Every structure is written in C-alpha cells, then in structure tokens.
Amino acid sequence: MNSFAQQLLSLAAQAGEYKLGERNNTALSFFFVIVLITLVITYWAAKKTKTSSEFYAAGRSVSAAQNGLALAGDYMSAASFLGISGMVAMKGYDGMIYATGWLVGWPALMFLVAEPLRNLGKFTFADVVAFRLRQTPVRIASAVGGILTVLFYTIAQMVGSGNLIKLMFGIPYLWAEIIVGVVMLAYVLFGGMLATTWVQIIKACLLLAGVTLLTVLVLIKVGSPGDLYAKVVHDYGQKMLEPGALAKNPLEAVSLGLALMLGLLGLPHILMRFYTVPDAKAARKSVLYATGLIGYFYIIIPIVGFGAAVLIPGGQAAIKAIDAGGNMAAPVLALTLGGTPFLGFIAAVAFATILAVVAGLTLAGASAYSHDIYVNVIKKNKATEEEQVKAAKTATIVFGVFAVALGILFKGQNVAFMVGLAFSIAASANFPALFMSIVWKRFSTQGAVASILVGALLSVGMITLSETVWVGVFGFSSAIVPLKNPCVISMTASFIAGIVVSLLSPDAQAQAKFEDEKLRTYLGVGAE
Amino acid sequence: MADTARNVTRQEPKLHKSVTEIIESPDFKRLVSLRWTVSMVLLALLFVTYYGYILLIPYAPDFMKSKIGEVTTMAIPLGIGVIVIAFVLTAVYVVWANSSYDPEVERLKGQLRK
Numbered sequence: 001m002n003s004f005a006q007q008l009l010s011l012a013a014q015a016g017e018y019k020l021g022e023r024n025n026t027a028l029s030f031f032f033v034i035v036l037i038t039l040v041i042t043y044w045a046a047k048k049t050k051t052s053s054e055f056y057a058a059g060r061s062v063s064a065a066q067n068g069l070a071l072a073g074d075y076m077s078a079a080s081f082l083g084i085s086g087m088v089a090m091k092g093y094d095g096m097i098y099a100t101g102w103l104v105g106w107p108a109l110m111f112l113v114a115e116p117l118r119n120l121g122k123f124t125f126a127d128v129v130a131f132r133l134r135q136t137p138v139r140i141a142s143a144v145g146g147i148l149t150v151l152f153y154t155i156a157q158m159v160g161s162g163n164l165i166k167l168m169f170g171i172p173y174l175w176a177e178i179i180v181g182v183v184m185l186a187y188v189l190f191g192g193m194l195a196t197t198w199v200q201i202i203k204a205c206l207l208l209a210g211v212t213l214l215t216v217l218v219l220i221k222v223g224s225p226g227d228l229y230a231k232v233v234h235d236y237g238q239k240m241l242e243p244g245a246l247a248k249n250p251l252e253a254v255s256l257g258l259a260l261m262l263g264l265l266g267l268p269h270i271l272m273r274f275y276t277v278p279d280a281k282a283a284r285k286s287v288l289y290a291t292g293l294i295g296y297f298y299i300i301i302p303i304v305g306f307g308a309a310v311l312i313p314g315g316q317a318a319i320k321a322i323d324a325g326g327n328m329a330a331p332v333l334a335l336t337l338g339g340t341p342f343l344g345f346i347a348a349v350a351f352a353t354i355l356a357v358v359a360g361l362t363l364a365g366a367s368a369y370s371h372d373i374y375v376n377v378i379k380k381n382k383a384t385e386e387e388q389v390k391a392a393k394t395a396t397i398v399f400g401v402f403a404v405a406l407g408i409l410f411k412g413q414n415v416a417f418m419v420g421l422a423f424s425i426a427a428s429a430n431f432p433a434l435f436m437s438i439v440w441k442r443f444s445t446q447g448a449v450a451s452i453l454v455g456a457l458l459s460v461g462m463i464t465l466s467e468t469v470w471v472g473v474f475g476f477s478s479a480i481v482p483l484k485n486p487c488v489i490s491m492t493a494s495f496i497a498g499i500v501v502s503l504l505s506p507d508a509q510a511q512a513k514f515e516d517e518k519l520r521t522y523l524g525v526g527a528e
Numbered sequence: 529m530a531d532t533a534r535n536v537t538r539q540e541p542k543l544h545k546s547v548t549e550i551i552e553s554p555d556f557k558r559l560v561s562l563r564w565t566v567s568m569v570l571l572a573l574l575f576v577t578y579y580g581y582i583l584l585i586p587y588a589p590d591f592m593k594s595k596i597g598e599v600t601t602m603a604i605p606l607g608i609g610v611i612v613i614a615f616v617l618t619a620v621y622v623v624w625a626n627s628s629y630d631p632e633v634e635r636l637k638g639q640l641r642k
Contacts, residue, residue, distance in 0.1 A: 096607040097585070103611050104578045107618045111567040111574075115625075226597055233599040241601045242593045243585045253582045261578065284625055291618045295611045439564075518551055522560055523633050525640065 023170035026344030031169070034202070034352050035183055041198045045191030052388040053528075055192035056123040056367055060528075062197055062276040068289020071273050073200030074360040075264075075290070076207055076297055078160060078353045079419060084298070085333075086326030088305025089319055092232070092240030095305055099298040101257055105264030106291040110284065113265050116438045118274045118283040119520050119527040124364075125271040125430060126372045129437045132513035134445040135381070139372045141452040145429035146268040146368040148456055151406075153267075153422040154361045158407030159415045161354040167323065168331055168347035173411055181404035184359045188366070188396050193276055196359045203349075203356035208297060210349040214330065215300045217337045218307030225303060231310045240309070252484060259487035263423030266430030269364035280524050308333040325416075362403065366395035417468040420485060424463060428455030428490035436498050438521065441514040447502025455494030462486035546640055559632050566624055570617050577613045581606055 049055055062070070080102055088095030121127035126142030158177060165176035187195045222228045232240050264270060274283045308329035312318055313336065322328045334346040370391040375383045383391070429452045436443045436451065463469055463486060467479035483489070519525045550556050584592055584606070592603040 093601070093603055093607075096604070097582070100578065100581065100607055100610045104574060104614050107574050107614050107621070108571060110618055110621055111571045226600060229597075229599050229604070238593075238599065238601075241599060241604065243589070243603055250583055250586045253586065254579060257579060257582050281626075281630060284622055288618050288622045291615050295615045299608055299611055515551055516547065518556075518560065519547055519640075522556075522563065523637050523640075525637060 024168065024340065024344055024347065026341050027169055027347040028344075030344050030348035031351050034206070034348055038195075038199050038202060038352075038355075039183075039186060041202075042187050042191035042195040045195035045198065049190070049192040049194055050389070051385055052123075052371075052392060054194065055389055055392050056272070056363070056371065057275040058193040058197055060276060060278050061194075064277060064282040064285035065289055066197065066201060067273060067277050067282070067286035068293065069204045070197045070200040070276075071270065071286060071290035072293040072297070073202075073204035073207070073356050074269060074273060075294060076204065076353065077157065077357045078164060078350050079156070080297075081207060081211065081301070081353060082164065082327045082330055082350060083325075084301050085305040085308060086319070086323075086329040088302045089308040089329035090316055090326040091244060092236070092306075092309075093242055094244050096302050097243065099301060101260035103291070103295050103298050104257075105261045106287060106294065108261055109265050109270075110287040110291075112435060113271075113438065114274060114283050114287050115280040116521045117271060117434070118277070118280045119522075119524045120438070120517065121275060122528050123272065123275055123371045124367050125266070125268055125434055126368070129433050129448055130372075130376070131437065132510045132517055133437070133443075133448055133507070136377050137445055138448050139376050141449045142430070142433065143368045143372040145266075145425060145433070145452045145456050146372070147365055148460070149266065149422050149426045149430060150268055150361050150365040150368065151402075152418040152425070153269075154358065154365065154403050155406050155410055156415050156418040156422070157354060157358050157361065158403055159410050159413065161351075161358070162407055162411065164327070164350055164354070167328060168343075168350065174408060177404050177407040180354060180358060180407075181400055184355050184362060184403075185397065185400040187355070187359045188362050188400070189393055192392075193272075193363060196356075196363055197273075197276060199352075199359055200356045203352045204293065206349045207353055208293065210346055211297060211300060211304060211330075213342075214304045214307070214333060214337070214346070218303055218311065218333070221311060221337070222307065228303065228306050228310070232306050235310055235315060240306075251488065255483055255485040255488035258491060259420065259423045259427050259485050261427075262431050262491065263427035263487075266426030266434065267422075268368060268426075268430070269360040271434075272364050272367065273360075275528075279527065304330055304333065312336050358403065362396060362399050365399045366392060369399075370395040414473055417463065417472070420468070421459065421463050424459040424485060424487050424490060425456050427487050428459045428494045429453075430455075432491060432494040432498055436495070436502075440502075441511050442502050442506065443498065444502040444505050444507040444510055446505040447498045447500075450501040451494045451498030454497040455490055458490035458493055459486060462490060550636055550640055553636075555632070556636055559629070559636070563629060566621065570621055574614060574617055577610055577617075581610045 053059055084095050084099050087098060117125065117128055120131050124146065126139055126146065129142050130138040158180065161180050162173040162176045165171050166173050187199050218228065222231060229241055277283050277286055308319060309315055312332050319326055319329045319332060322332060331343055331346050335343040374391045375381060375388055432455060433448050433451045437448065462481045462483065465480040466484050468484055470476050470479045520527055592601065594602045596602055596605065
C-alpha cells in the first residue's frame, strides 16, 4: 500500500498533481467531442435508415475501404489495446504470442467464408446456414449459437469498460455502464448499421493514431527497437524477450490457437459487416484492408508495452499497483510521455473503442432475434418492412438494457474467461455449421442443429469445468477438465456430430438446392 | 430469400436450363474447384506458419531464445513474421481473385444472360 501511494505520488508530481481515478477534465472534454461528432453522424445516418436493409446492412452502400476500417474498429477491442500492451509490459514476449493469435483468423476468414457468406446471406450468418435447410429448427439453433457468442462477448466488454472508465475518468462504475448503454443505444437505434459503421471507422482511426503516436514517442525517447529491447533486458532481464509460461503445453496452445483463429469465422458481429458492402469483390477487398490495419496494430502494440515497462517511473511495480492485470500500462505511459492531455486523449480513445465494439455487438445480438427468430420463424418470412424495422428496434432496446443490466450484475466478477468462451462457442458452434452449409452438399437440417448444439454445449460445459472457471470462479480445488480452452475437442465434436447426423438423415430437397445455390455462391447471381 | 433458387426454377424455365448448363459445364466446375484449391493451399500455408510458430515455443525453446542481436531473440522476428506472412497470404488471395477469378465469373455470367 505504501509503495502504491508512492508510485501515485511520483506520477502525480510528473503530471502536475493528477492522479488516476480522479476526474480528468481533459479526458472528459475529448470524450464529449467524440460523442458529439458521432451523434451528429447518427443524426445524419438516421435520415438514411428507414428500411430493414438500411437498418441491418447500411443499404449495402459501404465501400471496401470503409468496411475494412469498420471491421478493424469492430474487432480491436479495449481488451486488445489495453490488455496486450499491459501483458507485454508485465510479462514481456508472451503478449506477442497473443497478438499473433488475434490476427491469424483474418486470412482464414477470407479463404473459407467471406465471399460465399456475402453472396448467400441477407443480414445474419444464419441466413447462410438456413439457406437450403428447414428454416425453423436451423434458425433457432443458429440464433442460440449467435446470441450466446454475442452475450458472453458483451458481458466481458461491459464489465471491462465499467472498470476502465472508473479508472480513467473517475466516473462511478454504475454511471459508466449507463453512459455506455445510452450512447451506444442512440447510435444503433436511430442510425442502425450506417451510424455503427461510422462510429467504428472513427474509432479505428483514433485508435490507430493513438497507438502510433505512443509508439513514435517511445522510439523518440529510447531510440531504435533494438535500443528499447536492450533497455528492457537491462531493467528486467533477458527473460522478457523469451517465450515464457504461455504455450508450454502444446495441446493447450493448439487449442487456444484454433479458438482464436476459427472463432473469428463465427463471430456474428464481424460476419454481419460483410452484408454492408455491395458485392463479394468488395467483401474480399475489405478483409485485406482489415488484415493490414489489424496486423499493423499488433506489430506496433508490443513497442507500447515494452515502452511502458521501461519509461514509466517505477516500471512494472507502478503499473501493477494501479491495476493488478496491467491494463493501465498504455494510459499511464501516455501520462508519462505527454502529461494529462495525452492521457485524456488515450482514455477517450479507449472509451470510443468500447462504444464501437458494444454497438456492433448489440446490432448483431438484436438481429439474431429480430431477423432470425421473429421474421423467419414467428412471421414465416412474411413480415412487412415496417414490422421488420420495428422488431429490429425493439430487439435493440431489449439487448441494450440487458447489456447494461448484465454489466452491473457482473460488477467485480472475473469475466476475462468470457471472451475465451465467446470465441470457443463461435469456433465450435457457429463456424462448423456455417462452413459445412457452404461446402457440403449432404449437410442436413438435423446435422446443422446437432452440430451447433454439440459445439455450444461442449464449449460452455468444458469451460465451466476447466481451471479458469471451476477453480478460478467457483473456488473448487482442482479442475475436472484439464484443458483451459476446449476448442480442439468441442470443434472436432461439432464437425463429427454434423457429419454423422447429416449422413443418418439425408435431405433430398436440400441436396437438390445445393446445386442451384452454387451459381449464387460462386458467381453472385441472385445475391442481395 | 431462401427460395430464390427455387423461384428461378419455377418462374423462368428457360433461365433454369441455362443455369443447369452452366453449373454442369466443365468451365464452372473448374472455377469452383480452382477456388477451393487456391483457398486450401493458402490455408495450409497459414496453418504451417502459425502452428509452426506456436509449436516451436514448446519444442524448440533454445532456438526461440537464441540471440540474433545483442539482446534481441529469434522469437521476436518470428512473431512479427507470422503477422506479415498472414497479411501476404491474404494479399495473394486478393490478387489471384481479382486477376483470375473475377474475369472468369464475368465470362460465365455473360453466358447466362444469352
């Protein structure tokens, strides 16, 4: 406690009497400017958002470059910005292993699903899974997989954002949750996908600019990356530049890698973005833009982390004193390098990051109910345009209120595992069904339902029984499932369930449609 | 939405015929199989790159820890290399699709309209 106070004092002396966790007026003004600009955009977008296609897919009017930026904005969460820089600052090289894992899904997304998804679907990934199968069971199963993924991802984002905003702006947790909920709902409810897209574009630009600026300032101060590494080794030893505890167990490492890589191919809020571009060619180009931007981000973020470890007065101990997880490394580095104004800017960027990601998640969660369940199952695809938009907006409000309520309910809980859970369900429930429906002629309704349910149940069940939750959350002495990430088993089981059940329940109609659908899958004939 | 293919069949029998002809044409089959061959080769390269890197960590720790500069370890350029290669593979796919897949798609779509 004594050293904690000393570190804060030394930081305060550096930055002119400022302490983290106090209200930071610069941060608040930056934040208000960002919110103001995005709300003006929302007002403009609201005028262009009347039909369901405009609400869910921005009227398919987004260009490839814009969608690439928005994809990057949708994907680069506060967890990857603050989490990875913090991990590098505290543990060194291991943070880089995570950074590579977060990127490698993008090429796989391109090779396996991006273009067929764009050609076959309308608003959600369930459109593709259900394309030639029986609507009701497949839509319900896909919506369950989709909503579970989005829900766990959202809880992690909301709890994380409450803590971050409390630390950086000095706003109480409860208010932080409510502000995120209200602003995000304003974007989605009034401006639909068009406003969400622009919020994500602005956020991506701000985040990339902020991290670039941090990197440049670190290198100006230290010299070349080589000089930075030398300083890191001088202060903390050679171990910082060597792979440590992570990825020691090969099976565990491969399982985590599969979840990170293929989970991306089942994230509903990412997949949904491909319907905002006019055609498959634009979808393809947008993946390249996104991969370039996200790759650049993950290459420079370790420099920020190492910079934080060597440039912040007090180094790792000071970072740890402020937040045990190391999440405050990048903001404190900003405070050290540029004083309160720069900290304010970085804090506002982190806030914008949270808003953009939660807005994308809300749109995806709402559409899984309003488009897949309400329009296609309850209304049998006979809802009027007006009914569809109304259902979408109602679902948005319900999801937004849920997100805030869950954020408040899970306050103070360890929710870091929920991101892993979301990726595991995405990779094990959503991705196998999506992929098999695109490439495998004999895939049947029962096969799809079995594959989704097996993947989702195994993911939830095995993570609950793993060390992270069974020991870490429930406090039992030892884990029942030895793997921390179940993907290698749950995804394999999902594929096997889908294949075996499909072979046992052949569906002649679905097989006949598969041939017809090829023209749409590969040539885009009849694509919406 | 899901019934588009069937509607085409029902309402425009002439178009349906040429749809079937195109689907059964060797050109279309070649295009589809080439698309998946390119995808799978690139995916295999991605798997080798990423899992090669991930497995070098537990199986070749000394290699990963070996120094290539004063303090810089082999692991650092390899980690950056994985990201760069992932981007390059994505770019290769886009270049291939733009220059070779798209023109063939346009040619086949042109046949459909006749």
